[in-house]
Amino acid sequence: MTSVEVFGIKKALKELQALDPNLRKQINEDAKNIAKPATDGIKNAYPSKYLSGMARPWVQRGRQLFPYDTALARKGVQLKIATGKRNVSVIRIEQKNPAAAIIDMAGKHGGTNAHGARFIASLTAMFGAPSRVMWPEYEKKSTEVERAMLQVVEHVMEATNKNLVM
Numbered sequence: 001m002t003s004v005e006v007f008g009i010k011k012a013l014k015e016l017q018a019l020d021p022n023l024r025k026q027i028n029e030d031a032k033n034i035a036k037p038a039t040d041g042i043k044n045a046y047p048s049k050y051l052s053g054m055a056r057p058w059v060q061r062g063r064q065l066f067p068y069d070t071a072l073a074r075k076g077v078q079l080k081i082a083t084g085k086r087n088v089s090v091i092r093i094e095q096k097n098p099a100a101a102i103i104d105m106a107g108k109h110g111g112t113n114a115h116g117a118r119f120i121a122s123l124t125a126m127f128g129a130p131s132r133v134m135w136p137e138y139e140k141k142s143t144e145v146e147r148a149m150l151q152v153v154e155h156v157m158e159a160t161n162k163n164l165v166m
Contacts, residue, residue, distance in 0.1 A: 050068055
């Protein structure tokens with residue numbers, strides 16, 4: 001697993017929002033465009049069908065987790081730019097669809113009942129270990145995306161510094 005850490009980007013984005021909201025919006029759009037090859041690759045990697053039982057509804061604690069739907073799985077892949085205190089990542093790709101997120105990561109932390117263990121074993125046998133979709137697809141485009149994102153980060157830092165000096 002790789003990640004790029006840039007210290008100060010969260011604070012710089014917040015300052016840029018206060019100084020030049022239009023530039024901040026443009027940077028968000030640039031980030032989405034840069035990540036588009038990765039997000040499109042992830043979206044296209046979701047197959048039309050997984051295990052047969054995933055076509056049936058499954059509700060847990062009042063929250064509907066299944067049925068799995070390819071269109072909803074693809075729609076659930078989103079780029080998020082967040083500068084809040086509780087956010088670990090400033091820019092990340094996340095899966096908002098619960099069924100797709102379960103399929104991607106089921107079995108990563110273990111600790112399940114017999115039914116869950118069988119479910120995870122079947123997923124792993126057919127589709128590999130977690131992460132089954134998002135991380136492998138991101139890695140195919142990671143060098144290109146990270147290089148371009150660093151250029152956006154440099155632009156943010158320059159814009160922030162320029163506005164602070166004036």
